[in-house]
Amino acid sequence: MPRNVAFNEEQAIQYAMEVFWEKGYNGTSLRDLTDAMKINSSSLYNTIGDKQELFVRCIRHYTELRNKDLQRRIKSNASPLQILIQYINDAVTLITSKANSCMAVKTAFEVANKDVRIKEILKLDGENTYRFLCLLINSAIRQKEISDTENPELLADYLMSMLTGWYESYIVHKDADKIRNMAQYFIHQLSK
Template sequence: MNCPFQNTYLPPMPRNVEFNEEEAIQKAMEVFWEKGYNATSLRDLTDAMKINSSSLYNTIGDKQELFVRCVKHYTDIRKRDLQKRLASSKSPFTILVDYINDAVDVIISGDNSCMAVKTAFEVATNDQRVKDILKEDSGSAYQFLYTLIKKAIEEGEISPEEDAEVLADYFISTWTGWYESYILHKDPIKIRKMAQYFIKQISK
């Protein structure tokens, strides 16, 4: 459920509407990300999307349907970011370290932090579709980390005694712990120290 990414492209949707759905979904996602699902009103969403409520209902559906679309949009962006990182010419361990440091930046960058984690805490247990999207997102993050760690072990950047599967799972759970710690303590130095300790522990 890790979060560094660049906002990029949303696959095209039907164009039988009078507004740009790609831009509207992006705007709605930003509102949900900032306020959370429960604190976001329909008026907040339609104002941000620059449409009226009837256009929303006729094209996307109600608030819950829109939220599901926004979560999927968010995780699609994250998946593309992971693919871009894997395609980098940097060494596997360097890519991994960059990713960890970017993940820390996401945690301490502000109250919005990670939409996926916020969603998991707030509404995932109430909507199976959201749970499935977040489960797929977590799977993508795991596969990304596993691939990097395995390559780093093969190239001698991480000790061959390490287990790539365990380290990938451990980082995902550890990252969530850093997020919770920051929510409670708002201590960026503490989060950075924990990240550097993790990097040091997996370094050969």
């Protein structure tokens, strides 16, 4: 008779994700994971697999949470430009208030170039964010909140690149004002 799993797998994935998020894939030991998940290593291997498989599941979980956040924002009653500005401001707050603000960016630099599955998950996450931004920018153009001379696809790509750059800049310089000023400059240029 199969043994019942003695832990909440979804919660365990959340705990493991937080450890990977803090320490990165290479900096996280199996012991770190099992301690955080409150399970032994045999339970991990029997239910999820090895560290690599757990990491893949954690990245999927993280990107699913991000996608749910984007969907929640789209359903907002705010105008497209207001949603976009709030998204930018929330990103700046996250970048400047947490040591490990974006697990996707951190993972892209650490693991994605070596692991095809991780790269594909992050690629899909980026595509979801890109579609979200394009939708908002196109809607803002239609509502005359953004000039119709703007290219929505270019603006979406540009903003995604800037967010990654702000993350890197904050890691190196720890200058929150610099990040906030760049964000406000972009918002000002966008809403001219």
